[in-house]
Amino acid sequence: MQTVQPCVTIGSYIWAQDRLPFDEFALRLDALRAAMDRNGWPAVLVYGDVREHAALAFLSSFIPRVRWGMALLPHTGDARLLCAMSTRDLPAMRTLTWIADVRSGMGPEWVNAFDPWLDRFKAEQTQKLGTIGFDIMAPVLYGAVRRSLGERFALQRADDIVAIPSCRMRPRELTMLRASCKLLETAAKTFVDSWRSSHEPETAALDAERAARSRAAQDVRTLVSLDGGRTLVPFQGRFEKCTGPLVGYLAVKVAGYWADLFVTVDDGSATPATRHAEAALDAIIADMRPGARVDALHAKALGALAPYKLHPVLGGSVGHGIGLSLHEGAEFQASADATVVEDGVYALQVGTADAEAGHVLMSAIVRVAAKGADVLVRSKPQAR
Amino acid sequence: MDERVVVKKNGRLAEATRYLADEALDGLVAASNGLNNFLESNAVYVFSGVRPIGESAVVLDRDGASTLIVTPAWDEARAAAASSTDRTIGTDDLAATLKSAVGTHRLDLSQTVSVGLSLLGAALVDRMTSALGALPKAADELARDFARLRTPEELAAAERATWIAERGYERLLEYARPGIREFELAAELYCFMKKLGAEDNFLLLSASQHNLAVRAAGERVLDVGDIILSEITPCYRGQFAQICRTTVIGEPRPLIAEKFAILRDAMGEGLAAGRAGATVADVTRAINGVIQKSGYGEYCRPPYMRVRGHGLGITSDRPGDIVDTNTRALESGMIFVMHPNQYLPESGYLMCGEPVVVTDSGARALSARPAVLDVIAI
Numbered sequence: 001m002q003t004v005q006p007c008v009t010i011g012s013y014i015w016a017q018d019r020l021p022f023d024e025f026a027l028r029l030d031a032l033r034a035a036m037d038r039n040g041w042p043a044v045l046v047y048g049d050v051r052e053h054a055a056l057a058f059l060s061s062f063i064p065r066v067r068w069g070m071a072l073l074p075h076t077g078d079a080r081l082l083c084a085m086s087t088r089d090l091p092a093m094r095t096l097t098w099i100a101d102v103r104s105g106m107g108p109e110w111v112n113a114f115d116p117w118l119d120r121f122k123a124e125q126t127q128k129l130g131t132i133g134f135d136i137m138a139p140v141l142y143g144a145v146r147r148s149l150g151e152r153f154a155l156q157r158a159d160d161i162v163a164i165p166s167c168r169m170r171p172r173e174l175t176m177l178r179a180s181c182k183l184l185e186t187a188a189k190t191f192v193d194s195w196r197s198s199h200e201p202e203t204a205a206l207d208a209e210r211a212a213r214s215r216a217a218q219d220v221r222t223l224v225s226l227d228g229g230r231t232l233v234p235f236q237g238r239f240e241k242c243t244g245p246l247v248g249y250l251a252v253k254v255a256g257y258w259a260d261l262f263v264t265v266d267d268g269s270a271t272p273a274t275r276h277a278e279a280a281l282d283a284i285i286a287d288m289r290p291g292a293r294v295d296a297l298h299a300k301a302l303g304a305l306a307p308y309k310l311h312p313v314l315g316g317s318v319g320h321g322i323g324l325s326l327h328e329g330a331e332f333q334a335s336a337d338a339t340v341v342e343d344g345v346y347a348l349q350v351g352t353a354d355a356e357a358g359h360v361l362m363s364a365i366v367r368v369a370a371k372g373a374d375v376l377v378r379s380k381p382q383a384r
Numbered sequence: 385m386d387e388r389v390v391v392k393k394n395g396r397l398a399e400a401t402r403y404l405a406d407e408a409l410d411g412l413v414a415a416s417n418g419l420n421n422f423l424e425s426n427a428v429y430v431f432s433g434v435r436p437i438g439e440s441a442v443v444l445d446r447d448g449a450s451t452l453i454v455t456p457a458w459d460e461a462r463a464a465a466a467s468s469t470d471r472t473i474g475t476d477d478l479a480a481t482l483k484s485a486v487g488t489h490r491l492d493l494s495q496t497v498s499v500g501l502s503l504l505g506a507a508l509v510d511r512m513t514s515a516l517g518a519l520p521k522a523a524d525e526l527a528r529d530f531a532r533l534r535t536p537e538e539l540a541a542a543e544r545a546t547w548i549a550e551r552g553y554e555r556l557l558e559y560a561r562p563g564i565r566e567f568e569l570a571a572e573l574y575c576f577m578k579k580l581g582a583e584d585n586f587l588l589l590s591a592s593q594h595n596l597a598v599r600a601a602g603e604r605v606l607d608v609g610d611i612i613l614s615e616i617t618p619c620y621r622g623q624f625a626q627i628c629r630t631t632v633i634g635e636p637r638p639l640i641a642e643k644f645a646i647l648r649d650a651m652g653e654g655l656a657a658g659r660a661g662a663t664v665a666d667v668t669r670a671i672n673g674v675i676q677k678s679g680y681g682e683y684c685r686p687p688y689m690r691v692r693g694h695g696l697g698i699t700s701d702r703p704g705d706i707v708d709t710n711t712r713a714l715e716s717g718m719i720f721v722m723h724p725n726q727y728l729p730e731s732g733y734l735m736c737g738e739p740v741v742v743t744d745s746g747a748r749a750l751s752a753r754p755a756v757l758d759v760i761a762i
Contacts, residue, residue: 002437002438002455002456002459003437004418004420004435004437004583004584005418005419005420005437006420006584006585007420007421007422007584007585007586007617007619007624008422008585008586008587008588008600009600010567010570010571010574010585010587010600010601011567011570011571011600011601012565012567012601012602012603013600013602014602014603049419050419051418051419065600066421067421086686086687086690087686087687088596088597088686088687088688088689088690088727089597089599090687091596091597092590092597092599092600092602095602134506135505135506135507136505136506136507137505137506138417138502138503138504138505138506139501139502139504139506139509140502140503142506206575206578206579209575209578210571210572210575213567213570213571213574213575214568214571214572216567216603231458231461231462232458233462234437234462235578235583237578237581237582237583239579312457312458313458315456315457315458315476
């Protein structure tokens with residue numbers, strides 16, 4: 001789910017070498033170097049900003065807390081990381097990455113930090129450099145990159161060639177994601193407990209946020225419904241009591257990895273909408289096997305949800321990959337042409353907004369194993 | 385106070401409409417990348433009063449008719465309720481919807497200007513270019529110029545944001561103690577201020593026995609002798625306000641208080657110099673002058689400091705960074721943070737800063753209690 005982007009991410013950030021040691025990055029860089037060999041790139045430039053930085057974090061562990069960062073990763077030789085921070089801030093930035101050479105790329109620092117690093121690749125013919133994440137780079141920075149490169153280098157989009165981060169999670173990544181799911185469950189329990197005592201959705205969301213942040217979450221996002229689940233809104237600061245069920249969305253990030261969950265709680269009897277939504281979630285979880293087509297999963301979910309329609313906040317999707325980004329890989333939509341993979345981790349989501357049958361949103365995060373889905377976290381059942 | 389009322393009263397859409405007429409232009413397209421950088425103007429917020437979730441745009445024509453386009457599509461109802469524009473559209477395809485809106489408003493793009501397109505991602509800009517055929521000419525200073533003086537309602541919101549910041553700092557004094565980690569303290573302050581209405585917060589908070597700079601909270605466990613630096617910046621109804629504070633756990637060495645007094649003196653000189661008509665450079669020189677007289681002239685540059693203050697988004701970041709090369713004249717009603725934060729070799733980095741509003745007689749701090757060197761008794 002998209003949420004309002006905070007001006008800075010508050011939380012516990014450091015390169016967690018005990019959990020993600022350099023050898024894990026070495027494996028990732030080996031795969032990147034293989035792609036460099038195949039494509040004739042002497043280096044790959046990896047860009048990320050405060051909102052979307054999955055590839056940058058995957059390869060460098062660096063997560064920008066404001067503005068942007070860019071890893072300059074050569075096939076051979078030392079890497080460099082540029083960040084949009086003042087030279088005053090560089091000592092703190094160096095604690096966030098395995099890359100020893102961290103420079104400011106802001107303003108006049110750019111030409112001193114970027115241009116000299118390229119000199120090692122000088123050749124008579126134009127050299128190709130791979131780029132990842134440049135789609136989200138602002139034109140003003142892209143212009144600076146182009147001016148620095150001049151005619152000596154051509155850029156080649158590498159996002160689709162390298163597929164970073166990989167949708168197959170390695171054991172250490174899965175451990176991180178399980179930690180996120182565990183903290184998410186704690187936050188979700190706080191959310192529900194707080195709502196039961198206050199019936200104020202925003203108070204409940206803030207209590208959940210506090211529970212996650214005080215336990216070392218790197219980021220927390222929440223959305224709540226103030227109209228019983230028909231719509232979701234970001235923080236409004238009203239803290240008013242609301243009638244009807246509690247419907248909300250929580251996302252927490254731990255050590256770079258996201259987990260998210262829809263929560264619907266109605267302490268009355270389960271509505272028809274809830275029963276159908278749970279059936280739809282059960283149906284797609286049951287079909288989450290390696291090779292399953294995502295368009296078929298979408299059809300299965302909508303079939304179980306019928307006669308009700310998918311909740312508008314889901315944007316026509318019943319799932320997607322999750323990990324270093326809240327949305328990774330293909331959306332599980334009717335028109336999607338993709339399959340789920342073994343060891344892939346996915347967020348599955350269903351719900352409906354129906355004036356007669358009720359409003360409901362629920363979800364699960366699953367890891368796809370050879371024999372089926374391993375459920376890492378799931379909205380608490382209401383109808384069973 | 386309702387966001388919509390604020391925008392209606394500040395009349396920035398009306399001002400922009402007059403600008404279009406004066407310049408014989410057909411229209412204006414203002415865009416936001418949704419990143420909410422607290423040092424930048426958010427053009428969509430300026431013209432609509434809506435803090436968007438995703439990429440968004442406002443289209444304004446010379447007749448004064450306006451449309452807000454927000455992503456994602458499901459955010460339409462919230463945005464429409466808060467927006468001062470005539471119409472609000474939710475979409476998951478900003479480029480295509482912008483094309484449609486440009487058609488509805490019958491804009492001739494060769495006679496249209498834009499704000500904020502240079503901040504959008506390259507792929508989205510490419511899609512917009514394809515959809516529109518060409519992009520309107522950039523006039524990126526417009527939103528920050530129109531909004532450079534706070535309206536009375538915005539000033540009231542900035543004062544409320546300052547009140548929240550001061551309550552947040554009081555909470556720090558209550559909550560900080562040896563044994564807790566920086567991120568735990570940051571979590572408490574962030575949520576405490578959110579409960580008071582802060583919709584966002586640029587909260588930097590870090591500790592050391594000898595700080596090099598302030599940074600975002602990490603895992604450090606606080607202990608006696610630590611100097612906690614905090615840059616507390618809540619946003620209330622689109623108005624960021626920042627206070628900078630220095631706090632010592634346990635009785636500080638006398639030298640720390642002595643060096644902190646230099647920053648306070650510099651702040652006093654800055655406030656006196658910050659009157660309407662003076663330039664930003666004048667204010668900077670007044671602050672630096674105190675530090676130079678104390679024998680630290682060579683430290684008035686990065687990495688020992690960054691700037692002596694700065695404008696505050698998301699309405700307008702005017703007057704810009706408080707540096708000696710900024711020759712912009714201050715005007716009554718401008719708001720910015722003034723902070724003579726400084727690394728000194730004997731004490732490390734110390735912080736002292738207040739949000740100020742420019743008046744004819746000087747800069748007036750919005751905070752009720754100016755920064756002092758606070759001590760958390762053990």
